[in-house]
Amino acid sequence: xxxxxxxxxxxxxxxxxxxxxxxxxxxxxxxxxxxxxxxxxxxxxxxxxxxxxxxxxxxxxxxxxxxxxxxxxxxxxxxxxxxxxxxxxxxxxxxxxxxxxxxxxxxxxxxxxxxxxxxxxxxxxxxxxxxxxxxxxx
Numbered sequence: 001x002x003x004x005x006x007x008x009x010x011x012x013x014x015x016x017x018x019x020x021x022x023x024x025x026x027x028x029x030x031x032x033x034x035x036x037x038x039x040x041x042x043x044x045x046x047x048x049x050x051x052x053x054x055x056x057x058x059x060x061x062x063x064x065x066x067x068x069x070x071x072x073x074x075x076x077x078x079x080x081x082x083x084x085x086x087x088x089x090x091x092x093x094x095x096x097x098x099x100x101x102x103x104x105x106x107x108x109x110x111x112x113x114x115x116x117x118x119x120x121x122x123x124x125x126x127x128x129x130x131x132x133x134x135x136x137x138x
Contacts, residue, residue, distance in 0.1 A: 060096065061095060061137075061138075062093035062094060062095055062100075062137065062138050063088070063093060063094055063095075063100065063119045063136070063137055063138070064092065064094075064135065064136060064137075065088045066111065066134055066136045067090075067136075069111050070089070070090070071087045071089050071134075072087065072088040072110075072130050072131065072134035072135040073087055073131070073134065074086035074094075074121065074129070074130055075129050075130070076128060076129075077106075077129060078103060078105025078118040079105050079106025079108065080106055080110070080131075081106065082106075082129070085123065086123060088130065088135065093138055094121040094130075095122045096120065096121060096122070097120040097127045098120055098127075100119065100137045102117040102118060102119055103118050103119075103120055103129075104117065104118075105129065108131050108133070109133075110133045110134050111133045111134040112133075113133040114133070115131065115132055117132035117133075118131055119132055119135050119137070
C-alpha cells in the first residue's frame with residue numbers, strides 16, 4: 001500500500017508539472033544563455049523546498065550537465081530504472097519545468113554519486129527528469 005501511495009504521489013507531481021510545462025529546445029554550444037529569471041523551487045515535501053535549492057538554483061532557468069562529465073541522461077520518470085529518453089551533452093541545456101529546484105524520486109547512482117534528487121525539465125513538450133548527481137542549473 002505504501003508503494004502505491006508513493007506512485008500516486010509521483011503521478012500527481014508529474015501531472016501538476018505538466019500543467020506548467022513550457023516548450024523549449026536545447027541551446028547549442030556558443031549560443032547566448034537564456035536570461036535568468038526568478039524561479040520557484042519545486043519539491044515534493046514543503047519542508048524540503050528551501051533546503052533542496054541553492055541560491056543559484058532559485059534564479060536559474062535551465063539544466064545542463066555538470067562540468068567534467070560527458071553527459072547527463074534524461075529519463076521519463078524520476079527514478080533510476082526509468083527509460084532513458086535523451087541526453088544532455090556539454091554546451092547544451094534544457095529549460096526547467098516548474099522551477100529549478102530538485103524533486104524527490106527513486107534512487108540512482110550516476111556520475112559517481114547516489115541520490116534520490118532530480119531536476120524536472122521540459123523536453124520536447126514533456127516533463128522529463130535529470131539526476132541531480134549529473135545535472136546542474138544554469
